Amino acid sequence: EAEVAQSPRYKITEKSQAVAFWCDPISGHATLYWYRQILGQGPELLVQFQDESVVDDSQLPKDRFSAERLKGVDSTLKIQPAELGDSAMYLCASSLRRDSPLHFGNGTRLTVT
Amino acid sequence: GENVEQHPSTLSVQEGDSAVIKCTYSDSASNYFPWYKQELGKGPQLIIDIRSNVGEKKDQRIAVTLNKTAKHFSLHITETQPEDSAVYFCAANSGGTSYGKLTFGQGTILTVHP
Numbered sequence: 001e002a003e004v005a006q007s008p009r010y011k012i013t014e015k016s017q018a019v020a021f022w023c024d025p026i027s028g029h030a031t032l033y034w035y036r037q038i039l040g041q042g043p044e045l046l047v048q049f050q051d052e053s054v055v056d057d058s059q060l061p062k063d064r065f066s067a068e069r070l071k072g073v074d075s076t077l078k079i080q081p082a083e084l085g086d087s088a089m090y091l092c093a094s095s096l097r098r099d100s101p102l103h104f105g106n107g108t109r110l111t112v113t
Numbered sequence: 114g115e116n117v118e119q120h121p122s123t124l125s126v127q128e129g130d131s132a133v134i135k136c137t138y139s140d141s142a143s144n145y146f147p148w149y150k151q152e153l154g155k156g157p158q159l160i161i162d163i164r165s166n167v168g169e170k171k172d173q174r175i176a177v178t179l180n181k182t183a184k185h186f187s188l189h190i191t192e193t194q195p196e197d198s199a200v201y202f203c204a205a206n207s208g209g210t211s212y213g214k215l216t217f218g219q220g221t222i223l224t225v226h227p
Contacts, residue, residue: 004156033213042117042202042217043157056214091156099210101147104156 002026004105006092012111018080021108025073025094031055033102034067034077037089043104049075050098082112115140117205119218127226132193134201134221137185142208146179146186147215149202157202161188193225 005024013019025032030051035043046065048056052072060067064083069075079086089107116139126132138146144165149157163170163177163186170177174193179186190197200222204215 031213040220042119042204042220043215044217045214048211048214093156093213095213099212101159101162102213102215103159104149106154106156 004092004094004103006090006105006108008108009106010109010111012113013082015084015112016081018078019082019110020076020078021090021092021110023075023077023092023105025075025092026096026103029094029096029103030072031095031098031100032069032075033093033095034075035091035093035104037091037107039088043091046077079110082110084112086110087112115143115205115207115216117203117216117218119203119221121221122219123222123224125224125226126193128193128195130193132190132197132223132225134188134203134223135185136187136203136205136218137183138205138216139184140205140208141184143205144208145206145212146177147204147212148175148177148188149204149217151200151202151220160201190223193223195225195227198223198225 032049034046037043047060047067049069067077091107093102093104119136147162150160151157174191176189200220203218
């Protein structure tokens, strides 16, 4: 079964440093999402792409977070500078269309020290 | 915006028993309600979903019911097995045709004792 690929699996960084996460969605999936999951809580939406365009980034802290999906396939989420409160699991998900079920990757666990 | 409440936060059952997890939502425009299972160190895995035009859906040992009037939906797992032990999340969309813009509940830690 096709999967959403994410890397790295784990990342430790010091506060004020820059960090980036990469996601490769299931082939053919037009819609891509980044979610953040704080330990012990449910995931929260950060940004939604339809092909290469941002559909919704209203929950993305744009002073420090940026996301792109330049060719409408893989995507990168960046944090600069990282803060202690950014420690969380960053999950990428994709769906075939906007009205299709969401499939998650295994995430990147970020620890900011 | 949408608010999803999930209960209980922890659930412990004996193998073979049934388990029920309940969620309520606030936005009457929500029309898509998925359930995810998350194992340690992994991402959430979709196990079943229901759309607002049906009241119940079943897939082998798993079933979901939806009461639109009361704005609540429930996950039922029958004949539980130790491998069902995980964190379960309910979610609701924000309405319309976007099934990926989800608000999640806080999760239920299910433990199935052999």
